[in-house]
Amino acid sequence: MNKTALVIGAGLGGLSTALRLSTKGYKVTILEKHHQAGGRLNQLKKDGFTFDVGPSFFSMSYEFKELFDYCKVNNPLQFNELNPLYSVYFSYKKKPYLIHKDLQKLSTEFSDEKDFVRKANAYLKAAKEVFHDTEYRVIKKNFEGKMDYLYQLTKVPLKHGPKLFRSMWSELEKHFETEEVKIIFSLVAFFLGATPFDTPAVYSLLNYTELQHDGYWNVKGGMYTITEEIVKLLQQNNVEIIYNTEIKQFVQEGNKLQGFIDQHGKKWTADIYVSNADAASFRGQILGRKSFNPDKLDKMDWTLSPFTIYLGVKGKLDNIHHHNYFLGENFKAYADKIFKTAVAPQKPYYYVNVSSKSNPECAPEGCENIFILCPMPDLRYKKDWSDRESLADTIIADLSQRIDFDLAANTLSRTIYDPIDWQKMFNLYQGSGLGLAHGMNQIGALRPSNKDEQFSNLYYVGASTIPGTGLPIVVISSKLVTDRILNEHGGTI
Numbered sequence: 001m002n003k004t005a006l007v008i009g010a011g012l013g014g015l016s017t018a019l020r021l022s023t024k025g026y027k028v029t030i031l032e033k034h035h036q037a038g039g040r041l042n043q044l045k046k047d048g049f050t051f052d053v054g055p056s057f058f059s060m061s062y063e064f065k066e067l068f069d070y071c072k073v074n075n076p077l078q079f080n081e082l083n084p085l086y087s088v089y090f091s092y093k094k095k096p097y098l099i100h101k102d103l104q105k106l107s108t109e110f111s112d113e114k115d116f117v118r119k120a121n122a123y124l125k126a127a128k129e130v131f132h133d134t135e136y137r138v139i140k141k142n143f144e145g146k147m148d149y150l151y152q153l154t155k156v157p158l159k160h161g162p163k164l165f166r167s168m169w170s171e172l173e174k175h176f177e178t179e180e181v182k183i184i185f186s187l188v189a190f191f192l193g194a195t196p197f198d199t200p201a202v203y204s205l206l207n208y209t210e211l212q213h214d215g216y217w218n219v220k221g222g223m224y225t226i227t228e229e230i231v232k233l234l235q236q237n238n239v240e241i242i243y244n245t246e247i248k249q250f251v252q253e254g255n256k257l258q259g260f261i262d263q264h265g266k267k268w269t270a271d272i273y274v275s276n277a278d279a280a281s282f283r284g285q286i287l288g289r290k291s292f293n294p295d296k297l298d299k300m301d302w303t304l305s306p307f308t309i310y311l312g313v314k315g316k317l318d319n320i321h322h323h324n325y326f327l328g329e330n331f332k333a334y335a336d337k338i339f340k341t342a343v344a345p346q347k348p349y350y351y352v353n354v355s356s357k358s359n360p361e362c363a364p365e366g367c368e369n370i371f372i373l374c375p376m377p378d379l380r381y382k383k384d385w386s387d388r389e390s391l392a393d394t395i396i397a398d399l400s401q402r403i404d405f406d407l408a409a410n411t412l413s414r415t416i417y418d419p420i421d422w423q424k425m426f427n428l429y430q431g432s433g434l435g436l437a438h439g440m441n442q443i444g445a446l447r448p449s450n451k452d453e454q455f456s457n458l459y460y461v462g463a464s465t466i467p468g469t470g471l472p473i474v475v476i477s478s479k480l481v482t483d484r485i486l487n488e489h490g491g492t493i
């Protein structure tokens with residue numbers, strides 16, 4: 001008889017694990033608290049507009065291909081490479097910088113940086129080495145405890161050691177002179193939900209992944225197509241997804257996990273359990289583990305919170321590309337202070353995505369859909385979001401002025417998600433957008449494990465367990481946890 005698996009959460013981590021396990025013969029059921037699948041990779045349809053609510057692009061596209069190959073199905077997604085990767089607007093510069101993968105072309109954008117191509121090649125060569133020296137030893141690896149992790153680290157060439165202890169910003173200072181080059185290359189730190197000043201230099205490997213390795217991609221039809229296509233494959237594998245169902249408690253007998261209980265008191269049982277809910281806060285809030293009690297959780301390092309705006313506007317925006325960053329003139333001071341204060345910024349820095357530029361079906365004719373993401377302090381630092389409308393007005397007014405288009409006057413649809421909304425929708429701890437941060441004390445075996453400490457049939461997948469956050473990394477997480485489950489409990493085929 002097939003073994004049964006219960007997956008808690010239909011985020012990308014839960015969906016990909018369910019797809020792998022069902023391919024290997026498990027009878028899988030998914031429970032999801034939200035009304036539709038995807039977790040942070042979700043969709044909002046409103047007033048004739050369609051918005052991706054979270055992710056708008058990804059690196060390492062081959063990880064999705066690996067998932068579909070593993071499950072022996074054709075890749076149902078059509079990937080589009082971003083070219084240029086994105087554009088960056090500084091408040092004090094007239095023209096945006098267009099970030100090309102081709103370094104010769106990029107050097108014309110950075111004409112103030114002498115000898116840019118040589119310097120960039122040297123910087124990216126070192127970043128490439130970090131990536132390839134850690135990909136299989138650290139990133140795509142299940143660890144059997146801290147000793148195993150330390151042992152694996154001894155296989156990483158020693159020359160990368162200093163990069164663990166200096167920041168990404170100081171690494172960039174060693175290579176480049178102009179402020180704009182350093183700032184633009186450091187934006188990848190925000191993809192880890194942190195600033196370049198508190199992100200270790202090893203993550204310069206992300207500059208290699210964006211500029212040289214596989215670049216950035218999105219999906220034809222919008223990012224939510226990823227969720228929709230995986231859900232279709234799950235249906236073909238007879239996986240049932242039950243929505244509006246939130247796990248609140250667990251049941252144990254002796255040392256054995258007996259099942260989970262939802263908000264209505266219904267008990268759910270299976271042979272194997274996989275939690276796609278946050279691997280740290282689930283242990284604290286649902287399992288009541290002391291090492292993840294509220295005090296301990298709050299002392300951990302969490303990534304920044306998203307403040308997101310979804311605008312449907314009448315008219316076409318000619319002065320903006322698909323992916324754009326809008327920055328001010330005091331990057332370091334902004335990054336140093338803004339993420340640990342309860343006061344909303346007067347001159348916010350933000351990211352803007354206009355997906356209707358490449359997916360016209362996401363907006364009515366003659367209109368555009370605009371997604372704005374402004375990284376903010378999490379709820380430990382800023383609890384009160386009663387200023388959300390005025391913060392949104394400030395951002396919209398700033399963007400209007402910078403792209404010379406009156407967004408407020410042409411708005412047909414406006415939705416705001418503040419960190420409290422993000423926390424409520426997907427149980428994101430303190431509204432942290434990307435889960436646990438990726439400092440040296442919270443990666444590898446020092447991150448909450450994908451195997452439970454007490455119950456031999458409970459596992460974890462997703463952004464706050466190994467290897468970490470971001471869409472391709474969460475797909476890797478699903479491979480790691482599936483490997484563990486199959487090793488420890490077997491499959492049926």
Ligand SMILES: Cc1cc2nc3c(=O)[nH]c(=O)nc-3n(C[C@H](O)[C@H](O)[C@H](O)COP(=O)(O)OP(=O)(O)OC[C@H]3O[C@@H](n4cnc5c(N)ncnc54)[C@H](O)[C@@H]3O)c2cc1C
Binds near residue numbers: 011058278461
């Ligand atoms: C605004 C924003 C923008 C982003 N942009 C990008 C990007 O451009 N590129 C990129 O690669 N990454 C991006 N990310 C990160 C990326 O979205 C995440 O790393 C990834 O989606 C995490 O997937 P997950 O499966 O770990 O978690 P989630 O997507 O959070 O899924 C977990 C699921 O579990 C459910 N759940 C939680 N608790 C329970 C419970 N007790 N019972 C039942 N269900 C429960 C939740 O509702 C949720 O559906 C972004 C994130 C945000 C917030």
